[in-house]
Amino acid sequence: MGWGRSTVTGTGGTGATAGGTAEGTGGGAAETVGAGAETGENRAGLAYGIAAYAIWGLVPLYWPLLKPASAGEILAHRMVWSFAFVGLALLALRRWGWMKELLADPRKLGLLTIAATVITVNWGLYIWSVNNGHVVEASLGYFINPLVTIALGVLVLKERLRPAQWAAVGIGFAAVLVLAAGYGRPPWISLVLAASFAVYGLVKKQVNIGGLESLAAETAVLFLPALGYLVFLGSRSELAFGTEGAGHMALLASTGVVTAIPLVCFGAAAIRLPLSTLGLLQYLAPTFQFLLGVAYFHEAMPPERWAGFSLVWLALTLLTWDALRTARRSRAAVTRAAASAAERLAEEAATATAPVTATTTAPAREPRG
Numbered sequence: 001m002g003w004g005r006s007t008v009t010g011t012g013g014t015g016a017t018a019g020g021t022a023e024g025t026g027g028g029a030a031e032t033v034g035a036g037a038e039t040g041e042n043r044a045g046l047a048y049g050i051a052a053y054a055i056w057g058l059v060p061l062y063w064p065l066l067k068p069a070s071a072g073e074i075l076a077h078r079m080v081w082s083f084a085f086v087g088l089a090l091l092a093l094r095r096w097g098w099m100k101e102l103l104a105d106p107r108k109l110g111l112l113t114i115a116a117t118v119i120t121v122n123w124g125l126y127i128w129s130v131n132n133g134h135v136v137e138a139s140l141g142y143f144i145n146p147l148v149t150i151a152l153g154v155l156v157l158k159e160r161l162r163p164a165q166w167a168a169v170g171i172g173f174a175a176v177l178v179l180a181a182g183y184g185r186p187p188w189i190s191l192v193l194a195a196s197f198a199v200y201g202l203v204k205k206q207v208n209i210g211g212l213e214s215l216a217a218e219t220a221v222l223f224l225p226a227l228g229y230l231v232f233l234g235s236r237s238e239l240a241f242g243t244e245g246a247g248h249m250a251l252l253a254s255t256g257v258v259t260a261i262p263l264v265c266f267g268a269a270a271i272r273l274p275l276s277t278l279g280l281l282q283y284l285a286p287t288f289q290f291l292l293g294v295a296y297f298h299e300a301m302p303p304e305r306w307a308g309f310s311l312v313w314l315a316l317t318l319l320t321w322d323a324l325r326t327a328r329r330s331r332a333a334v335t336r337a338a339a340s341a342a343e344r345l346a347e348e349a350a351t352a353t354a355p356v357t358a359t360t361t362a363p364a365r366e367p368r369g
Contacts, residue, residue, distance in 0.1 A: 042272065042273065042277075044268075044272060045268065045269045045271075045272025045273040045277075046269070046273070046277075046281070048265040048266070048268040048269040048272070049265070049266070049269035049273060049277075049278060049281040050281060050284065051261075051262070051265045052262040052263070052265035052266040052269060052281075053262075053281050053282060053283075053284040053285040054284055054285070054288070055258075055261060055262040055265075056142075056262050056285040056289075057284055057285040057286070057287065057288025057289055058288055058292075059258065060130045060135050060138075060289055060292050060293070060297075061292065061296075062258060063127050063130045063131055064130065064131055065251055066248075066251055066252060066255075067131065068240050068244070069240035069241070069248075069252060070238075070240070071124060071127045071128040071131060071132075072124070072229065072233075073229075073230070073233055073238075073239065073240055073241070074127050074252070074255065075120070075123055075124045075127055075226075076226040076227075076229045076230050076233075077226075077230070077241070077252045077253070077255045077256075078123055078127075078226075078255045078256070078258075078259045079120075079219060079222040079223060079225075079226035080223060080226050080227055080230065080256075081252075081253050081254070081255050081256025081257075081259075082215070082219045082255070082256045082259045082260050082263075083216075083219035083220060083222070083223040083256075084256055085256035085257055085260045086212060086215050086216045086219055086256075086260055086264075087216065089212060089260075090212065090213075090216055093212075095212070095213065098209065098213045102209070102213075102217060108207055108209070109217075111203050111206055111207045112203075112207060112214065112217045112218055112221065113221055114199075114203050115200055115203040115204060115207070115214070115218055116217075116218040116219075116221040116222050118196050118197075118199050118200045118203065119196070119197075119200050119218065119263075120222060121192065121196045122192075122193060122196040122197050122200065123259075125189065125192055125193060125196075126138055126193060129189050129193075133297070133299060134189055134299075135289060135290075135292060135293030135297050135299060136289075136290060136293035136294060136299045136301065136305070137183075137187055137189045137190055138189060138190070138193060138289060138293075139286040139287075139289035139290040139293055140179065140187060140189075140190040140286070140290075140308075140309065140312065141187075141189060141190035141191065141192070141193030141194045141197075141286075142193065142194070142197070142282060142285050142286035142289065143190075143283070143286040143290075143309070143312045143313075143316065144172055144175070144176065144190060144191075144194045144312060145193070145194040145197050145198055145282050145286075146278075146280065146282050146283070146316065146319065147168065147169050147172040147194075147315060147319075148194045148195055148198040149198045149201060149202075149278065149282075150165060150168075150169060150319075151169060151198075152198050152199070152202050153202075156202060157202075162322060162326070164318055164319070164321070164322035165319065165322060167315075167318055168315040168316070168318040168319045168322070169315070171311055171312075171314055171315035171318065172311070172312060172315040174311055175308045175309070175311035175312045175315065176190075176191070176308075178304065178307050178308040178311060179304070179305065179308035179309075181304065182302065182304030182305050182307070182308060183305075201266075201270055201278060204266075204267055204270040204271070205270055205271070208271050209271070212264050212267070214267045215260060215263050215264055215267060240252075269281070277323075280319070280320060280323055283316060283320075290309075
């Protein structure tokens with residue numbers, strides 16, 4: 001984002017120093033470069049988002065390796081080791097200046113505390129779900145997460161939905177009802193995972209700081225409670241860390257890397273992309289998770305679950321179609337606006353030079369004798 005801003009400023013300055021008609025052209029060039037910089041930011045955000053969701057989609061293969069550690073212990077290790085990993089990364093990059101600004105901003109501190117609390121709920125429930133045979137239900141949570149994200153955009157950010165988006169949200173609600181009937185209970189794992197991660201994404205959008213810095217602040221909030229919980233487990237001889245060999249210890253310690261890398265990528269994507277685009281990218285993770293739950297973990301999929309998932313997929317297909325159509329229209333509108341601006345600048349340049357031409361070509365009058 002910083003690169004885009006400096007490029008726009010530099011180009012605008014160059015145009016302005018040229019003077020005359022070049023000043024107008026410089027303004028147009030600044031707008032053009034600004035649009036190009038914004039496109040570059042979107043592409044970078046897209047790459048970060050794809051990386052984050054691909055890792056999250058495959059992580060169900062990782063959590064079972066940490067048994068016999070409980071979900072609570074694994075969660076505490078995630079917090080502690082993530083803080084250590086991020087701290088070392090910031091030390092290596094020498095990026096500490098943001099801390100003074102953050103500490104002076106109570107609003108951002110409060111938002112980051114909310115983000116840390118919400119992601120703790122999400123982490124803990126997801127680990128428990130995977131290690132207790134609920135991978136498919138967990139994947140449903142991330143399938144419906146885009147719909148919850150869109151709903152939050154309407155309720156909190158006052159975004160206006162298009163008719164297709166309203167239809168998708170309605171279909172998603174119907175899917176939850178079908179799945180609740182099939183399970184014999186509301187799919188609470190799915191609903192809590194979807195809601196917690198949607199709120200997390202919304203808060204990250206409001207904080208608007210770098211992914212690594214944001215994660216450092218969140219894990220700093222979580223570090224002491226997590227460390228205290230590990231000490232408590234150790235005092236009760238219920239700590240798996242150190243009892244299952246060096247390999248198991250290394251796996252538990254690597255939770256910091258497994259946690260930090262996709263969250264840093266997600267944080268970087270969240271400040272570069274609109275919530276609607278993040279919702280589209282979120283399809284990647286639950287698709288991998290669902291396939292792993294059915295094909296690898298062999299979880300049951302009775303007809304009513306297939307019906308509910310089919311409705312969810314229909315809603316997501318509708319969202320995707322609407323997003324692609326809107327993107328095409330937006331690109332066409334930008335192209336038309338650019339062409340219109342170019343024509344207007346050309347006309348202004350021609351008008352500005354016309355009086356000068358008339359003055360230099362007019363014949364001089366002869367003095368009367």
